[in-house]
Amino acid sequence: MRKNDYLPLFETKLAKGRTLFLLFVTTIFFGIFSIVVYRTSYIPSKEEGSRRFAWIGLFLAELWFSLYWFITLVIRWNPVYRYTFKDRLSLRYEEVLPSVDIFVCTADPTAEPPSMVVNTVLSVMAYDYPPEKLSVYLSDDGCSDLTFYAMFEALRFSKEWLPFCRKFGVEPRSPEAYFQRANSQPLGGDAAKANEWTSIKKLYEDMKTRIESTNKAGQISEEIRKQHKGFREWDSVSSRRDHQTILQILIDGRDPKAVDSEGKPLPTLVYLAREKKPHFHHNFKAGAMNALIRVSSRISNSPIILNVDCDMYSNNSEAVRDAMCFFLDEENGHEIAFVQFPQKFENISKNDIYGSSLRVIMEVELRGIDGNGGPCYIGTGCFHRRESLSGKKCIEATKVDLKNKNRYRKTEENADVLEETSKALASCDYEENTHWGKEMGLMYGCVVEDILTGLVIQCRGWRSVYFCPERKGFLGAAPTTLLQTLVQQKRWTKGDFQIFLSRYCPLWHGYNKIPLRLQLSYLAYSLWPVNCFASLYYAIVPSLCLLQGISLFPQMSNLWAVPFFYVFVGNRVYSLVELLSCGGTLQEWLNDQRMWLFKRTTSYFFAFFDYILKLLGFTESAFTLTSKVVDDDVYKRYEQEIIEFGTTSPMFTILTTVAFLNVFGFCWGVKRLILGEQSLVLNPFALQAILSGLLVFINLPIYQAIFLRKDKGRMPASVTYQSIMFTLAACSVALY
Numbered sequence: 001m002r003k004n005d006y007l008p009l010f011e012t013k014l015a016k017g018r019t020l021f022l023l024f025v026t027t028i029f030f031g032i033f034s035i036v037v038y039r040t041s042y043i044p045s046k047e048e049g050s051r052r053f054a055w056i057g058l059f060l061a062e063l064w065f066s067l068y069w070f071i072t073l074v075i076r077w078n079p080v081y082r083y084t085f086k087d088r089l090s091l092r093y094e095e096v097l098p099s100v101d102i103f104v105c106t107a108d109p110t111a112e113p114p115s116m117v118v119n120t121v122l123s124v125m126a127y128d129y130p131p132e133k134l135s136v137y138l139s140d141d142g143c144s145d146l147t148f149y150a151m152f153e154a155l156r157f158s159k160e161w162l163p164f165c166r167k168f169g170v171e172p173r174s175p176e177a178y179f180q181r182a183n184s185q186p187l188g189g190d191a192a193k194a195n196e197w198t199s200i201k202k203l204y205e206d207m208k209t210r211i212e213s214t215n216k217a218g219q220i221s222e223e224i225r226k227q228h229k230g231f232r233e234w235d236s237v238s239s240r241r242d243h244q245t246i247l248q249i250l251i252d253g254r255d256p257k258a259v260d261s262e263g264k265p266l267p268t269l270v271y272l273a274r275e276k277k278p279h280f281h282h283n284f285k286a287g288a289m290n291a292l293i294r295v296s297s298r299i300s301n302s303p304i305i306l307n308v309d310c311d312m313y314s315n316n317s318e319a320v321r322d323a324m325c326f327f328l329d330e331e332n333g334h335e336i337a338f339v340q341f342p343q344k345f346e347n348i349s350k351n352d353i354y355g356s357s358l359r360v361i362m363e364v365e366l367r368g369i370d371g372n373g374g375p376c377y378i379g380t381g382c383f384h385r386r387e388s389l390s391g392k393k394c395i396e397a398t399k400v401d402l403k404n405k406n407r408y409r410k411t412e413e414n415a416d417v418l419e420e421t422s423k424a425l426a427s428c429d430y431e432e433n434t435h436w437g438k439e440m441g442l443m444y445g446c447v448v449e450d451i452l453t454g455l456v457i458q459c460r461g462w463r464s465v466y467f468c469p470e471r472k473g474f475l476g477a478a479p480t481t482l483l484q485t486l487v488q489q490k491r492w493t494k495g496d497f498q499i500f501l502s503r504y505c506p507l508w509h510g511y512n513k514i515p516l517r518l519q520l521s522y523l524a525y526s527l528w529p530v531n532c533f534a535s536l537y538y539a540i541v542p543s544l545c546l547l548q549g550i551s552l553f554p555q556m557s558n559l560w561a562v563p564f565f566y567v568f569v570g571n572r573v574y575s576l577v578e579l580l581s582c583g584g585t586l587q588e589w590l591n592d593q594r595m596w597l598f599k600r601t602t603s604y605f606f607a608f609f610d611y612i613l614k615l616l617g618f619t620e621s622a623f624t625l626t627s628k629v630v631d632d633d634v635y636k637r638y639e640q641e642i643i644e645f646g647t648t649s650p651m652f653t654i655l656t657t658v659a660f661l662n663v664f665g666f667c668w669g670v671k672r673l674i675l676g677e678q679s680l681v682l683n684p685f686a687l688q689a690i691l692s693g694l695l696v697f698i699n700l701p702i703y704q705a706i707f708l709r710k711d712k713g714r715m716p717a718s719v720t721y722q723s724i725m726f727t728l729a730a731c732s733v734a735l736y
């Protein structure tokens, strides 16, 4: 055994059941191999023109699926589980814990209500960590005085909230989430405690009411404006796209008067709206983060940076300590650039109707990618080493000593002076002719700045770690309508594809820098959009061929049908078991299957063409913000798990057209099975009809939305008409 001092601060365990997995994979592999043999040895002759054509297309689609299957296999090869020892951390380093800068990003007071932002900010201010070592920065790309006002309220409420959290070990430390959950049982029934609970709850609710009514009014009253000098800044703001830098240190942690109601120090709290000018590209979230990196380096300069989206509150007050177990580990800590926590969501419907919990990605795939060399950076819930964001390679980095005895950084400047002198760091032209966005900070030019930045950091020799504590570290808001989900997926898909085709392609850029299996893991996401072609083909052509009487699969009695069955059923059963084993339900699996079809035929398809249009210079990539608010009516349907259509969108037209084609194909298929002379097992159309039948089953909610539903979320008539036209066109092409 090693000396006590050197007991590691974290440990890594490998997943079990690998032999079984290997066995299963081998059988699937033989299945795929047999399909390839069948497809190549029975290619229809040239005389059967259209059948030959359809056959080869199907074969190509199957080859693509096989390649993609191989990549998902690489991801599942070697999942790892991480565990931390926070008690050892406290024993060894309690006095010298590193300080942490926490960045929260928000961009629009309408899509991201200030009352939500406040909760996120309060939750991270209340971490179980020495408060004098925490600095919270809010970046407001919406440059909204409403959001600033909410921060001002947070500053006052934190003086009561932080002591309350400490005293009662509150979890989670977002007041909204806490009061929603603990409502029925205020702290175990003790009268004094109950009183305290009631009074802080009232304080919170009053604050929330004030924030929301101010928000509704759309402006700040004169009375409030007098209470903080910061409000005056908005006198010279003409629009959110054109304004000076607004930097306000709301709480200055160095100030001995900055204490909570128990006299304990408060964390530093800073509001920043970086400068915006019409002619400067602001690079969305990556630009905001880079401005924060610079500004914070003057104000607190903590060696560790945590970044969260404004909709993702801290759900586990010990998460900072968990992260430190990795960074401070004597043996492996020095090469770890970031510690990524999973994205978990609190607003998932019972059976995750839109598949937005990303359960399999979070529970299975990222663990696997961690085993392959380190998880990707997924934008939120991630602790970074400041040094690794500065563009340095791992071996070149000075490895600043993270340990820190000093309570505060020694800057003599008082807060007002500090504000003035730091402003320039967030101005539009600061980055001109610098390496920011290219070598330093988060990378520009990609709508998934997170994935790209993570990849580049890993290629500089840094490691990363994926950590899923039992009590979820962060909880966010997932999109709650079908269209929002598809649009979000489109942004991700487009961004990942853009990386694939750029000079940062994991295959070239990562060559010899990161392990091959990590390069391949990145491909799983980069190649998402290409899936659309194979999927659209498989969802449309076999159905159309049923109309025309072209058979594309072996008869059921034929031995060659076995691999088709086995590979299809085997893989579906595997995905079901996988989902169930990480806590999903059967219905959730079905929903997930449907969403995969929907995403592949719409989001991926549009992402692909958007990218091509951008390449040709027709469009600029934009970051379409996911709205975090929806109508009550819409939300009710979400909770009842009724799929929301309700608006016209080309995405819905595609979905509906495919659904109609499947119905036609299926009806014709059934007709052929009934009228055919052979029995079912001998009928050459049986497998194809089953395929169309499955697609019809998956698409059932679409037919419902068209024909049966009366609510506002039903399919708009114009979408239906358009789709009928497309369907008829496709059918007539197929038939004549």
Ligand SMILES: O=c1ccn([C@@H]2O[C@H](COP(=O)(O)OP(=O)(O)O[C@H]3O[C@H](CO)[C@@H](O)[C@H](O)[C@H]3O)[C@@H](O)[C@H]2O)c(=O)[nH]1
Binding pocket: 105, 106, 107, 108, 112, 139, 141, 283, 284, 285, 288, 308, 309, 310, 311, 378, 379, 380, 447, 448, 449, 450, 488, 491, 492, 495, 623, 624, 625, 626, 627
């Ligand atoms: O110009 C912008 C646009 C967005 N944001 C912030 O970026 C975050 C993510 O935006 P959201 O609309 O919630 O997108 P999601 O699809 O939910 O975000 C996921 O995907 C993004 C990359 O596409 C990552 O940056 C995020 O961390 C990740 O959660 C939010 O806090 C926004 O306030 C900005 O600060 N400035």
Ligand SMILES: [Mn+2]
Binding pocket: 309, 311, 476, 477, 626
């Ligand atoms: Mn989000």
